Amino acid sequence: MNVAPRTDLSSAKDDLSVEEAILRLVRTLCRRRILWLDKLAQQAVSEPDLGNAHARALADMDAPGREAEFLDAHAEASALWQEAGTLHAHIFEGENRLRHLADVFGLSIEERQLVLLCLSTAIDPSMHLVFQSISGVSGGPVSEDMAARLFGHGRNAMWGPGSPLSRWHIIEETGGVLRLDPYVQSYLRGASDVDPDVAMLCRVINETPEPLPNWPVEELTERLIGALQRGMPTRVTVLGQPLSGRTTLASLISARLGRSVSVIDTGRIKGQIWDLIRMRVQRQALLHNSTIAWAGENALKGIEPLPDSIDVEFVIIETQEDAMPAIGWHEERVKIPSLTSVERKTLWQRYLPGAQVWPDGALDQLADRFRVTIGEIRHVAAQGDDSFEGVRQRTRALSHGKLGDLARLVECPFDRTDLHLPDGVSDQLDEFLYEAKTRNAFWEDPGARRLFPRGVGLIGLMSGPPGTGKTMAAQVIANELGLDLFRIDVATMIDKYIGETAKRLKRLFARASEINAVLLFDEADALFARRTDTKDSLDKHSNADTSYLLQLVEDYPGVALLATNKRQQIDDAFVRRIRYVFYLPRPERAERLAIWQQVVSVLASPQQAADLRPDLERLASDLPMTGAQIKNAALAAVFLPSGTERR
Known part of the structure; x- marks a missing residue:
């Protein structure tokens, strides 16, 4: 027999919190179950043949059918069942995190009840004592069998390997003991927004800065909304160099969809844990109404080959050749355009007010000469040095290391x-x-x-x-x-x-x-x-x-x-x-002489170069040396030992 709680809201109190309602619901069901267990205990006393647990088990005294007949005819049990139905409806018909989790992952009524029962012990650990009294198991762990009896499902299974509870790791089962995943538990209790298992590689962006004029934010958003209305999940491939505004574009579009964006640095994901990380990232995004932006050196490994639960995701890469076709998705590709010198000048003025006092032409030179991104401009401006030379040197240094071992x-x-x-x-x-x-x-x-x-x-x-x-x-x-x-x-x-x-x-x-x-x-x-x-x-x-x-x-x-x-x-x-x-030919005599004079002036002194002028003229005339040969010869002369030292 499978009796689901009723959904009559007549006795629910408007000011009853969700956690209070959960505890009251579980305690109500436990009291109802205890009525039946007390009946069994009395029967065992009156019938000597049922004096031990083995005999009662062989006689199937705790059969679901027998329990249901007794409780249906019991006035107090019926009242408790009605109260449980009212509380159940109060919990799942209001706007709260438990309801959101159940709706997002499509939990059945049985699966919702398993989550509810596990959550009750997190709200009040003393519930383990209650569960111990009705299960007879030390420590009072939550089990599927106990949940089935409390919620009137008899001996029917409440979940399985294909259940969303399993796939999304909402509930963990070890030796028949059920526990909520720690992150899911903290989420349901309103204590955590980021899964600790992905916190080191996840950055949630809620900001909505002003987009640059040539960014196609509105056009992209309009096409995404149209695809979602047609039931088509969307993947947006964003191309561009680092710090060019790729994640900012993703956050702007997400904000227009009423969402935040979770940017995942795939370069931090090590080992064979991609499936687990992908699941946890998607789970977090679904719970917090967020899009996902896969970024970093392994961004393409983050995406699913086919759409499933996520309806919008971004892939942030550098070149078009890295992109992959998104079969089964509505696909969008957008390249972040390089900034023009005019745009760079405007951004320097926005983020670096001190540039107003620079010499004439300095800002134009900076904007024209250095092809920096908006992120790099913000980075340089944040260093606190607004002098032209300091900004120029920092901007120039941004190129260091970008070519790696290629140059x-x-x-x-x-x-x-x-x-x-x-x-x-x-x-x-x-x-x-x-x-x-x-x-x-x-x-x-x-x-x-x-x-x-x-x-x-x-x-x-x-x-x-x-x-x-x-x-x-x-x-x-x-x-x-x-x-x-x-x-x-x-x-x-x-x-x-x-x-x-x-x-x-x-x-x-x-x-x-x-x-x-x-x-x-x-x-x-x-x-x-x-x-x-x-x-x-x-x-x-x-x-x-x-x-x-x-x-x-x-x-x-x-x-x-x-x-x-x-x-x-x-x-x-x-x-x-x-x-x-x-x-560049070999230098002529005049050029060789100029090189000899310059090198000797630097390595010795201008006066010595002047004193040696006749000798340098003779060297320039007699020896058709290249500039490199002249420099090496002068350097060797500097370290030539004196006559005394040679002896």
């Missing part, structure tokens, strides 16, 4: 006066620097971008014998622009395994395109050399890698420099696509 940061101690070049090359370098300093604002003009949809990067090919200053020229360019210089050894990028070179190049440019730096591809001959023959499949793939690198370099939005020792080995088809081709 090496090169110090740039040289300025324009350190380069001694032929007049033609020197003029060409000045033209290159002028374009590098003014190009960002130019390419943000829609008309210019329409005419030149590709090839907006600034590329310089520098060739010449070793030691003629190719690397120094790159250092001067970076220093003049106030940017960092990253050196990429092309030879180390080439992998003997087919396809690996392209993967490395793709990863390099995906990261480099969003940083503030000059890229120097050293030993560029390795990939850009002429290829007259294709003898085998490796040659074909090498040609493909060259074409791919050429495409990436042309699409790179920053400044890229290619250095080679032998210009004639570079493919002519590639050279024709580069506007700045620098040939």
Whole structure:
């Protein structure tokens, strides 16, 4: 027999709290059960054959049918049953966390009653004494058998392996003893909003900052609402670099849906626990009416292959190639656009009021030169130093480490006066620097971008014998622009395994395109050399890698420099696509003399350089050395021991 509690609300008190109602309900059912157990005890006394528990069990004295007949005919038991029904309705018809949990996870009436019974011991631990008295088990644990008898379900099962209670770990069962999951228990009691098991990797965002003008917040929200009204769960893939506002966009859309967003750092999830973590994250989101944003290096592992209980989730990744089709979902993909120099200037003014007193043009230079994100601007502004130089240095330092082992940061101690070049090359370098300093604002003009949809990067090919200053020229360019210089050894990028070179190049440019730096591809001959023959499949793939690198370099939005020792080995088809081709020859006599004087002045003193002028002129005339050779020779002379020391 299965008798569910009645739902008559006539005797419920409006001011009765949910926890008070739960305790009163469970105590009422226990008192009703005790009436029957007292009847059995009296019968055992009057019938000697039933004097022990074994005899009573064999006689099935505690049969559900017998209990129901007795209680239905018992006036007090009937009144208790009616009161229990009223309390049950009071609990599950009001707005409270227990009702929300039951509705969200679709709990049956039996499953709700199991949760209710387990919760009663959390509210009042003394309930274990009551349960001990009606079960005869020391400690009074909650069991399915006891719950079934209290709520009138006889010997019927109240849940199983497929139950939401099992799937969502709402109730844990150990040796027949039932307990609420600790987080679920704290949630039901209003004490915790974040599951401790996911707290270290979860960040709940409720803020709704003002979106940037070019963010499609309203359009996306409208499409999401339409999909949800059609019963279609939605997955939004948000593309963009870190700190570009990806999670902010997710929070803005979530807020317009009336929800918070739980951002999960998947990089913190270790080991084979993905299914458990995913369940706990989803459980928390469902309980708190939140969306989920999977972020971090393993973001794609967080998403479910098919929609189930979550109706809106975000996937936050960096590149389009990382995205996966969302079969079974309404799918949206949005790329956070890079900030324009005008937008960067506005944001600097918003977050850094001290910029108002900077020298004329300083703020424009900062906004134009550094392609930072809104998060990076906020980070720099929060450091408390609003001086132009302090802000510039911190903004520049944001690029450090972003390329990992793909490139090496090169110090740039040289300025324009350190380069001694032929007049033609020197003029060409000045033209290159002028374009590098003014190009960002130019390419943000829609008309210019329409005419030149590709090839907006600034590329310089520098060739010449070793030691003629190719690397120094790159250092001067970076220093003049106030940017960092990253050196990429092309030879180390080439992998003997087919396809690996392209993967490395793709990863390099995906990261480099969003940083503030000059890229120097050293030993560029390795990939850009002429290829007259294709003898085998490796040659074909090498040609493909060259074409791919050429495409990436042309699409790179920053400044890229290619250095080679032998210009004639570079493919002519590639050279024709580069506007700045620098040939750095061995220095002539006048240039060698200028280098000798500068090096000696620094390593010794200007006076000694003047005193040694005749000797330096003779060296410049007699020895056709490169700049690097002159520097090394001067350095060796500094450490040359005196005559006494040689003896």
